[in-house]
Amino acid sequence: xxxxxxxxxxxIKTRGQQATLRCSPISGHTSVYWYQQALGLGLQFLLWxxxxxxxxxxxxxxxFSGRQFPNYSSELNVNALELEDSALYLCASxxxxxxxxxxxxxxxxxxxx
Amino acid sequence: AxxxxxxxxxxxxxxxxxxxxxxxxxYGATPYLFWYxxxxxxxxxxxxxxxxxxxxxxxxxxxxxxxxxxxxxxxLRKPSVxxxxxxGYFCAASMDSNYQLIWGAGTKLIIKx
Numbered sequence: 001x002x003x004x005x006x007x008x009x010x011x012i013k014t015r016g017q018q019a020t021l022r023c024s025p026i027s028g029h030t031s032v033y034w035y036q037q038a039l040g041l042g043l044q045f046l047l048w049x050x051x052x053x054x055x056x057x058x059x060x061x062x063x064f065s066g067r068q069f070p071n072y073s074s075e076l077n078v079n080a081l082e083l084e085d086s087a088l089y090l091c092a093s094x095x096x097x098x099x100x101x102x103x104x105x106x107x108x109x110x111x112x113x
Numbered sequence: 114a115x116x117x118x119x120x121x122x123x124x125x126x127x128x129x130x131x132x133x134x135x136x137x138x139x140y141g142a143t144p145y146l147f148w149y150x151x152x153x154x155x156x157x158x159x160x161x162x163x164x165x166x167x168x169x170x171x172x173x174x175x176x177x178x179x180x181x182x183x184x185x186x187x188x189l190r191k192p193s194v195x196x197x198x199x200x201g202y203f204c205a206a207s208m209d210s211n212y213q214l215i216w217g218a219g220t221k222l223i224i225k226x
Contacts, residue, residue, distance in 0.1 A: 003156065004156060040122070040218060041218050042117070042203060042205075042215075042216030042217050042218045042219060043157075043203070043205075043214070043216040044216075045213045045214070048213075056213065058213070090156070090157065092156075092157075099145065099147060099162075099205075099207055099212075099214050100147070100159060100162050102157075102159070103156070104156030104157040104158070105156050106154055106155050106156045107156070
C-alpha cells in the first residue's frame with residue numbers, strides 16, 4: 001500500500017512568486033492536513049481538508065490556501081512568496097478523526113530566494 | 114497559552130548507550146501526548162501516545178515514555194540506542210485526540226559510533 005506522497009520534493013522560487021504543492025493521501029483516507037515546519041521550529045498547523053471541504057485553518061495569512069479534489073488529493077498554494085515562507089511543508093492524511101491516525105508524507109522543501 | 118517545550122535542540126549519544134529526550138507541556142488540563150520520529154527523507158512516524166491510565170507507555174522500535182503529572186513532563190527513553198535511531202524526535206500534545214496538535218521544536222539525536 002502506497003503511503004502519503006508529496007510532490008515536488010524540492011521547490012525553489014523567488015520572492016513574490018506563487019508555489020503549488022501537491023499531496024496524495026493513502027487510499028481510503030478522506031482527510032488531508034497541511035503543516036509548515038520551519039527550521040528549528042515544530043510543526044505549525046496550516047489547513048485541514050475533509051471530504052472536499054476546508055474544516056479548519058491555522059494562524060496563517062490568506063495567501064496560504066488550498067483545496068481538496070474529489071479523489072481526496074490536495075493542493076497547497078502559497079501566493080506572493082516571502083523569504084520566511086522557506087520551510088518544509090508536510091502533508092498528512094487520516095481516515096476519520098484522531099491524531100493517532102495521522103500518516104505523514106516526507107514533505108516538500110520550499111526555498112524562497 | 115498552551116505550549117510544548119523540548120529543551121534540547123541536539124543530543125549526542127554513543128551507540129549502545131541509554132537515551133532520554135525531554136518534553137514538557139503547559140496546558141490547563143492533562144493533554145493527550147505523542148512522540149513522533151522524523152528520519153531523514155521520511156515522513157513523521159508515531160512512536161507512542163498517552164491518553165490516560167498507565168503512566169509508562171510502550172511504543173514501537175523499543176521506545177517508551179513516562180508521563181509525570183507533577184512535572185508536566187512526558188520524556189522519551191530507550192535503554193540502548195542503535196545507529197538507525199539517529200533522527201529528529203518531536204513531542205506533541207492536544208486537548209483531545211481530535212484537536213489540533215501543538216508541537217515541540219524537536220530534538221535532533223546524533224549517534225556516535
